[in-house]
Amino acid sequence: MRALVWHGKEDIRCETVPDPKIEEPRDAIVKVTSCAICGSDLHLYDHFMIGMKKGDVMGHEFMGEVVDVGPGVNGRLKVGERVVVPFTIICGECEQCRRGNFSLCERSNRNKEKADTVFGHTTAGLFGYTHLTGGYSGGQAEYVRVPFADTTHIKVPESLSDEQVLFLGDIFPTGWQAAAQAEIEPTDTVAVWGCGPVGQFTIRSAMMQGARQVVAIDRVPERLTMAEAAGATTINFDSESVVERLNDLTDGKGPEKCIDAVGMESHVTSTVDGIYDRVKQALMLETDRPHVLREMIYVCRPGGTLSIPGVYGGLIDKVPFGAAMNKGLTFRMGQTHVNRWTDDLTRRIEQGEIDPSFVITHQCGLDDGPEMYKTFRDKEDGCIKVVLRP
Amino acid sequence: MRYKTNLSQRGQADTATYRFAQGLGIFSIVLGLFEVVCGRWLGRLLGLEDKEYIVRLYGGREILTGVAILAAKDPTPWVWGRVAGDALDIGTLACGYARDRDNIGSKVTALAAVTGATAADVYCAAKLSGESRLPLPPVKDYSNRSGFPNGMPRAKTGTAFVSEVVVETV
Numbered sequence: 218m219r220a221l222v223w224h225g226k227e228d229i230r231c232e233t234v235p236d237p238k239i240e241e242p243r244d245a246i247v248k249v250t251s252c253a254i255c256g257s258d259l260h261l262y263d264h265f266m267i268g269m270k271k272g273d274v275m276g277h278e279f280m281g282e283v284v285d286v287g288p289g290v291n292g293r294l295k296v297g298e299r300v301v302v303p304f305t306i307i308c309g310e311c312e313q314c315r316r317g318n319f320s321l322c323e324r325s326n327r328n329k330e331k332a333d334t335v336f337g338h339t340t341a342g343l344f345g346y347t348h349l350t351g352g353y354s355g356g357q358a359e360y361v362r363v364p365f366a367d368t369t370h371i372k373v374p375e376s377l378s379d380e381q382v383l384f385l386g387d388i389f390p391t392g393w394q395a396a397a398q399a400e401i402e403p404t405d406t407v408a409v410w411g412c413g414p415v416g417q418f419t420i421r422s423a424m425m426q427g428a429r430q431v432v433a434i435d436r437v438p439e440r441l442t443m444a445e446a447a448g449a450t451t452i453n454f455d456s457e458s459v460v461e462r463l464n465d466l467t468d469g470k471g472p473e474k475c476i477d478a479v480g481m482e483s484h485v486t487s488t489v490d491g492i493y494d495r496v497k498q499a500l501m502l503e504t505d506r507p508h509v510l511r512e513m514i515y516v517c518r519p520g521g522t523l524s525i526p527g528v529y530g531g532l533i534d535k536v537p538f539g540a541a542m543n544k545g546l547t548f549r550m551g552q553t554h555v556n557r558w559t560d561d562l563t564r565r566i567e568q569g570e571i572d573p574s575f576v577i578t579h580q581c582g583l584d585d586g587p588e589m590y591k592t593f594r595d596k597e598d599g600c601i602k603v604v605l606r607p
Numbered sequence: 608m609r610y611k612t613n614l615s616q617r618g619q620a621d622t623a624t625y626r627f628a629q630g631l632g633i634f635s636i637v638l639g640l641f642e643v644v645c646g647r648w649l650g651r652l653l654g655l656e657d658k659e660y661i662v663r664l665y666g667g668r669e670i671l672t673g674v675a676i677l678a679a680k681d682p683t684p685w686v687w688g689r690v691a692g693d694a695l696d697i698g699t700l701a702c703g704y705a706r707d708r709d710n711i712g713s714k715v716t717a718l719a720a721v722t723g724a725t726a727a728d729v730y731c732a733a734k735l736s737g738e739s740r741l742p743l744p745p746v747k748d749y750s751n752r753s754g755f756p757n758g759m760p761r762a763k764t765g766t767a768f769v770s771e772v773v774v775e776t777v
């Protein structure tokens with residue numbers, strides 16, 4: 218089959234690889250009809266995350282048709298059914314899964330020892346995302362093996378198109394959880410850093426969950442316009458002071474809720490801390506650039522909450538923890554517990570409350586995938602979200 | 608300046624470097640004025656007693672480059688011009704140093720300051736030169752992509768509900 222394969226920094230190729238087969242009783246094979254490139258994939262493309270091996274198949278946002286099931290699936294998934302696959306692999310039985318903390322599943326990471334060493338305790342196995350989280354082949358391919366398939370799926374109504382439901386597997390619930398973890402109240406101003414795909418869903422989720430005002434921060438004009446289209450107030454961090462504007466918009470008190478939808482690859486502008494992070498990264502003394510985190514801690518209203526869907530991979534430096542402590546801030550973060558939210562979100566799409574396809578700007582075949590990684594990373598041609606059809 | 612920039616900027620106009628260049632332009636003018644007005648005093652301090660006209664001349668040069676950086680549509684050649692000027696300054700300071708060792712502290716300070724400015728100039732000039740001359744393609748218009756087919760008020764329902772499979776919510 219054809220698949221997008223990781224070969225190194227900025228080197229992803231469309232190649233022929235062996236077809237996946239059923240390996241465990243609870244496996245299923247899904248024929249992919251649509252898949253997407255996620256901002257998290259860029260951390261692998263730019264080689265910010267370690268733990269990839271040459272030959273790994275990329276992709277964790279995908280959907281398709283079940284073409285084969287193992288004997289252990291026990292009728293909970295049948296050949297021919299149409300499913301979106303969540304990026305977190307879930308056993309459905311461990312204590313974390315039962316509590317709905319799906320991205321912390323205790324049993325799906327087959328490289329548990331590695332993760333135990335690096336993180337202290339393991340988290341869930343993920344598709345197409347480093348050997349630290351299981352080294353499972355991803356979904357930017359014609360076929361995928363889905364482990365624990367009897368629980369690792371979201372069934373979607375035939376009445377909805379691929380474009381409408383594809384993002385149920387990752388970025389929609391990610392934006393939704395980012396807002397939910399902020400515990401938004403009707404009087405709240407919610408500031409969202411980053412207007413990439415995750416930021417776009419975060420902005421809309423914060424509104425749907427009742428925020429008084431949503432402020433969106435980025436520098437890319439198309440992305441700011443898309444944020445405005447949903448009704449957000451925008452700040453271009455390239456031409457305005459984020460801290461000053463946010464204080465102006467909140468009577469000098471700062472936003473109650475701050476959400477980081479940027480993560481470890483924050484732009485380095487000519488700010489002192491941005492240059493500092495670049496230098497430290499070059500000397501390999503720091504892995505991530507926490508500019509947004511610092512800004513959020515500084516500007517957030519005392520007693521406020523920081524919600525962090527943006528991915529960090531390793532070590533960060535010069536985080537003003539004294540300010541965070543003294544201001545009594547709450548930190549919420551994590552990979553998304555996708556299936557925790559998908560019943561509700563599927564219903565909302567069906568009822569026409571939201572149509573996730575608004576974010577798609579580019580569609581193409583698998584062959585154009587490598588080129589699209591670059592277009593998406595460099596935000597060329599107004600690119601916000603790429604959907605591939607294998 | 609809406610120029611397409613190198614990869615590290617992810618395809619966006621690099622207004623930060625542009626602003627930095629503008630800053631250098633202003634700095635150039637202020638420094639130039641200072642050199643013209645205080646030429647005599649500076650000349651003595653730096654061991655160029657009989658050559659204070661050089662200091663004033665250099666001041667004029669600073670003012671001109673500064674104005675050019677601010678006025679030009681593309682400041683790149685003028686920022687490189689500053690780099691050349693810096694080299695001249697360093698040479699001149701070295702001459703003053705070679706003459707005698709009076710006011711050694713001021714001379715070393717001046718040299719250090721010029722070296723610092725040179726580094727900033729080179730950084731800025733190189734960064735500007737890295738930009739491609741192509742104008743960015745026009746911005747795509749996504750102003751009709753709200754994502755709310757029936758409008759936002761109908762989507763604003765407050766609570767986030769947890770899926771049925773979650774049996775033991777915390």
Ligand SMILES: NC(=O)c1ccc[n+]([C@@H]2O[C@H](COP(=O)([O-])OP(=O)(O)OC[C@H]3O[C@@H](n4cnc5c(N)ncnc54)[C@H](O)[C@@H]3O)[C@@H](O)[C@H]2O)c1
Nearest residue numbers: 256257411413414415435479480483484526527528552553
């Ligand atoms: N928690 C999860 O489960 C989960 C799931 C999906 C994605 N993510 C993460 O979410 C983050 C965003 O994903 P995406 O798909 O939207 O990626 P993206 O790279 O397209 O978006 C990031 C956006 O942040 C903007 N940005 C950069 N620096 C900024 C700054 N200093 N201030 C404000 N904005 C800034 C960029 O211009 C860009 O538009 C990534 O880190 C990704 O890994 C997390």
Ligand SMILES: [Zn+2]
Nearest residue numbers: 255256257387
């Ligand atoms: Zn993702």
Ligand SMILES: [Zn+2]
Nearest residue numbers: 308311314322
């Ligand atoms: Zn589990």
